[in-house]
Amino acid sequence: MDTAIILIALIGLMYMAYRGASVILVAPLFAVVAALGSEHAVLPIFSELYMTKAAEYVKNYYPIFLFGAVFARLMEKGGMAASVAGKIIEILGEKRAVLAVLLGCGALTYGGLSVFVVAFVMYPFGAVVFKQADIPKRLLPAALWMGIFSFAMVALPGTPQIQNIIPSSYFGTSTWSGVGIGLFASLVFLLMGWGWISFRAKRLKAAGEGYGRHIEFGQRRHKLPNPNWKVSCVPLLMVIVLNVILSNPFGWEWGFHWDQNSLESLGGLKLSLLAQSVAKISAGWSISISLILSSIVAAFIARRHLRLQDGMLPTINGSAVSSCSAVLNVASGYAFGCVVVSLGGFAVIKDFLLNLDFGGGPLFSAVLTTNVMCGITGSASSGLTIALSMLGEQWAQMATAAGIPLEALHRIVAVASIGIDPVPHAGALVTLLAICGLSHKESYADIIVLMGMKFLVPFLCILFYMITGIA
Numbered sequence: 001m002d003t004a005i006i007l008i009a010l011i012g013l014m015y016m017a018y019r020g021a022s023v024i025l026v027a028p029l030f031a032v033v034a035a036l037g038s039e040h041a042v043l044p045i046f047s048e049l050y051m052t053k054a055a056e057y058v059k060n061y062y063p064i065f066l067f068g069a070v071f072a073r074l075m076e077k078g079g080m081a082a083s084v085a086g087k088i089i090e091i092l093g094e095k096r097a098v099l100a101v102l103l104g105c106g107a108l109t110y111g112g113l114s115v116f117v118v119a120f121v122m123y124p125f126g127a128v129v130f131k132q133a134d135i136p137k138r139l140l141p142a143a144l145w146m147g148i149f150s151f152a153m154v155a156l157p158g159t160p161q162i163q164n165i166i167p168s169s170y171f172g173t174s175t176w177s178g179v180g181i182g183l184f185a186s187l188v189f190l191l192m193g194w195g196w197i198s199f200r201a202k203r204l205k206a207a208g209e210g211y212g213r214h215i216e217f218g219q220r221r222h223k224l225p226n227p228n229w230k231v232s233c234v235p236l237l238m239v240i241v242l243n244v245i246l247s248n249p250f251g252w253e254w255g256f257h258w259d260q261n262s263l264e265s266l267g268g269l270k271l272s273l274l275a276q277s278v279a280k281i282s283a284g285w286s287i288s289i290s291l292i293l294s295s296i297v298a299a300f301i302a303r304r305h306l307r308l309q310d311g312m313l314p315t316i317n318g319s320a321v322s323s324c325s326a327v328l329n330v331a332s333g334y335a336f337g338c339v340v341v342s343l344g345g346f347a348v349i350k351d352f353l354l355n356l357d358f359g360g361g362p363l364f365s366a367v368l369t370t371n372v373m374c375g376i377t378g379s380a381s382s383g384l385t386i387a388l389s390m391l392g393e394q395w396a397q398m399a400t401a402a403g404i405p406l407e408a409l410h411r412i413v414a415v416a417s418i419g420i421d422p423v424p425h426a427g428a429l430v431t432l433l434a435i436c437g438l439s440h441k442e443s444y445a446d447i448i449v450l451m452g453m454k455f456l457v458p459f460l461c462i463l464f465y466m467i468t469g470i471a
Contacts (some may be wrong), residue, residue, distance in 0.1 A: 002345025005037035010376055013336065014423075017378060024325070027332035031339040042307045045339060054335035057385065058327055060169055064162055064284060065327040066320060067291035072114040073319035074295055075235060077309055079226035081108055081121045084236065087229035089129050098132040098143055098197045101126045102190060105147025111236030112160045112291060114326075116431060118148050123435050134210040135201045141436050142446040145422060145429070146193030150454065151186035154380070154414040158249070160287045162330075162381050163417050167410040170392040172279035175287065176249030178411025180470035181461050185415045188460060190455050200446060210252055224305055235298040239290050246286035258282045330385075333377040337386030354391055361402035362395040363412055363465075367458040370416040378426035380446020384417040408471035416458040422451050 009030040016026045028050055035045040053201040085104040092100035104125060108118045126140050153161045157179045164175050226232070248255040250463045258368075260278050275281045299312060306312045340346055353369040369391060374383030390397075399409045424440060433443060465471060 002037040002103060002343060003348070004345075006034050006343060007339055009034035010340070014376070014378070022329075023332045024328050027336040031336045034340050034343060037345060040343075049342060050335045050339050053338040053389075054328075054331040057331040060164070060281070060284065061162060061330075062323075062327045064160075064165060064291070065323045067288050067295065068112060068160070068162075069319040069323035069326065070316055071112055071235070071239070071291045071295045071298060073315055073322075074298040074302055074306075075108075075111075075113055075232075076117050076121055077315050078298060079224075080232035080235065080298065080302060081113060081117070082125070083226040083229045083232040083238075084108065084111075085122055085125050086226070089125050094129055094133040097129045097135055098139075098201065099194055100129055101140075101143045102147040102193055105144060105237070106152035106156075106190075109148050109152035109161065110156055110159050110240070112239035112294065115148050115153065115161070115428065116186040119144055119432050119435050122147070127436075131211045132199075133422060134205065135217070136204045136209050137211050138437070138438060139197050139200055139204075139440045139446060141432055141438060142450055143193065143197050144432060144436070145447060146189065146197070146450060146470040149418055149428065150193065150450045151189035151378070154418055155182045155185035155189060155411075157182040157411075158240060158243060160243060160290065163384060164414050165283050165287060166384050167382060167388065167392075167413055168283035169280055170388045170397055171410050172277065173283075173406050173410040174247045174249040175283050176247065177407035178471050180468070181408060181411040181415075181465055184464050185411070185457055185461050188457050189454070193450065194295045194459075196450060196453065197446070208400055219428040224308060225236055227301055227305075231301060235294045235301070238294040238297060239287075242290035246289055247283055249391045258285065262269045262444045263310040325327045331381060332381045333379050333382035334385045334389075337373060337377060337382065338389060342385065350390065354394060361404050362398035363404070363409065364459075365391070366395050366409065366413045367416040367419075367462070370413050371419040371455065374417050375420040375423050378421065378423050380421045380426070383421065384413065388413065404465075405471045408465055411471075412458050412461050412465075415461055419455040419458065420451055422447050 012033065013023075013026060013030040016030075017023055028046060031050045032042045032046055035042045038045075064307070069077070072081075088104040088107060089100040092103070101122065105118055105122050108121065109115060113121070123140075126144060127137065130140050130143075132138060152159060154163045157176045159175065160165075168174060168177070190292050196447060239330060246256055248257060249264060262278055263275060266274060297318075299306070303312065306315055309315070310318070341350065353365055353372070355365070370384055370387040373387045373390075374380050377383045377386065395413075396406060399406060424444070429447070433439065
């Protein structure tokens with residue numbers, strides 16, 4: 001009965017999210033529903049477990065959402081993101097339209113822009129280059145998805161996206177962990193997306209299907225041209241370079257080091273959410289400072305463009321407000337998952353997932369568990385956080401006992417978080433389709449195929465590590 005009620009709560013949450021209900025509203029309601037079959041009283045589950053876990057997520061990751069949103073808005077409103085994307089497409093041209101969209105999305109995502117901002121910025125360029133190459137528009141969402149939500153978000157070492165920062169909070173690793181595995185996964189993701197979408201484009205064009213007639217959303221025109229693409233690259237590169245300097249991922253003795261004793265002075269306050277060590281949170285510190293400094297430079301470059309639009313302060317204020325809803329959406333899904341995994345009815349599933357081995361130590365368990373949680377929540381970040389909060393400590397202990405570097409575990413679970421995340425109710429997918437003006441019926445079939453391919457990538461990463469020993 002306990003397990004059945006949990007399944008009812010999960011199905012209810014997915015259905016309501018698919019219908020467009022706010023996760024912020026329905027997640028606590030279905031968390032209470034999930035608790036009805038347990039021995040726990042529902043109100044303590046809501047106030048002491050659900051709310052505490054939501055607060056924990058906000059405490060750990062809100063700075064990244066906040067400063068990332070400000071940086072992304074400045075890059076977007078200042079025309080710098082469009083300048084960089086346009087240059088990439090100009091260089092590659094219509095003959096490599098699919099690759100141009102993939103690399104354009106990847107460059108902006110790796111540069112620290114919010115994935116949703118990248119979708120808004122890249123859609124007009126992708127639509128133009130697909131139309132010029134007469135590639136069916138229904139393939140554009142798949143190209144945007146693979147460019148934004150794959151290699152640049154979780155695989156490329158050092159990516160400032162939240163999915164690469166979350167594992168560092170559990171393993172004490174850096175965002176540059178698993179360089180070898182990350183580069184291997186990035187290449188697989190890129191070739192996979194490029195190969196499948198190009199193959200489908202040729203098949204559809206051979207059958208007589210072209211871009212089609214679509215009403216496109218016009219780009220907002222400004223009196224000033226976009227900044228030079230070289231200048232526009234400066235804030236993006238700053239995020240990457242500053243993150244390397246501050247996180248010191250390779251342990252250089254002459255490099256920057258955070259004070260490992262800086263939390264001791266707060267121990268006397270007995271804060272319930274106080275981090276266990278600086279190593280658990282320094283990755284978040286590094287990327288936050290990198291985003292702040294890069295935002296200052298972006299604001300200076302974009303000052304004239306911002307004056308012609310809403311102004312500097314309203315632009316920053318708007319991005320700060322939007323970051324609140326973004327972090328609460330993810331925190332709500334995370335807190336719901338934490339309630340589910342704490343209930344007795346989930347114990348059987350938890351034991352099954354934990355004991356998966358197949359000769360890969362905890363790696364197979366980590367991959368499958370992360371995929372299950374991301375599929376349930378429809379979010380890579382919340383599913384990854386739930387999986388790590390549930391079994392991260394055990395995986396770390398098992399990896400250490402098996403001689404597997406935590407850096408390898410970090411990269412593999414990050415890659416696994418995007419395996420089956422584009423489920424139909426995924427908020428990011430619904431948003432992307434809306435941006436493109438297309439429906440699930442028109443474009444979801446190719447995304448499903450790519451989802452199946454992406455599911456295999458972390459397993460290929462495990463084989464790569466087991467064969468080569470390169471983390």
